[in-house]
Amino acid sequence: MTADGKITTRTYSPVDFTSREDKLHLLRQRALADAVLIGHSTLQKDNVRLGLPKGELRDDRVARGQTPSPLRVIVSNEGRIDPSLKIFQSDIAPILIFSTTRMPRKFQKALRDRATLHLSDNESVDLAWMLQQLRREYKIRSVACEGGAALFRSLLELDLVDQLNLTIAPFLFGGHDAPTLTGVGKEFLPASVHCTLTDMRTVGDECFLTYRIKRRAS
Ligand SMILES: NC(=O)c1ccc[n+]([C@@H]2O[C@H](COP(=O)([O-])OP(=O)(O)OC[C@H]3O[C@@H](n4cnc5c(N)ncnc54)[C@H](OP(=O)(O)O)[C@@H]3O)[C@@H](O)[C@H]2O)c1
Secondary structure: OEOOOEOOOOOOOOOOOOOHHHHHHHHHHHHHOOEEEEEHHHHHHHOOOOOOOOOHHHHHHHHOOOOOOOEEEEEOOOOOOOOOOHHHHOOOOOEEEEEEOOOOHHHHHHHHOOOEEEEEOOOOOOHHHHHHHHHHHHOOOOEEEOOOHHHHHHHHHOOOOOEEEEEEEOOOOOOOOOOEOOEOOOOOOOOOOOEEEEEEEEEOOEEEEEEEEOOOOO
């Protein structure tokens, strides 16, 4: 995010405001996870493949007993996911889509050839249930969520996040309508989330922070 807390501009246009080092940092974090998770809007706007480059990162995974690349998981309530997105052109790792039976049949038909669909009868995806499914059916033990803000906020509200990797980039965007880490919503989170700073590193003008997120007392 920018130094004023923005993760993109008010038009949500794909913006490239972080360094090569930050992009490597993202790949390194992605490479640690068993699965990588993304919200439909981010997938649509940024058109990412969620893969890993050949070489050390993949080799290290295999040496750790993981698959060469993390499983790719897309979350969408409405399910109108464009089958021509780049993620579906790459077969680096299986793709799972967690959505609802609101997904129109036309999309179900087109996406079934490219991904495994998990469609629930609810209005929206139950994220806790999704994580349980990932663990039970796919033996996934660690998930790296790459945003966006709406999905991250939902995970926070459900107390399902245990670590935040945050890069502060040397820019200020301003703008009331540009989303922060938790989106543009005016509402407070149901409870403030308490973090512990576990690592801090600066490279050039960027600051790389790692926070452990404290679980709410139940
Ligand atoms: N700076 C960064 O590091 C960074 C990182 C990631 C993203 N971004 C930016 O963030 C923007 C997109 O973020 P966003 O907040 O608009 O969207 P998002 O979180 O990427 O996606 C939201 C969508 O995910 C689906 N979804 C399904 N279940 C959900 C749930 N329980 N909670 C929330 N979403 C759920 C819905 O898809 P349907 O509409 O299909 O139902 C929802 O509209 C993009 O502009 C992207 O570039 C920036």
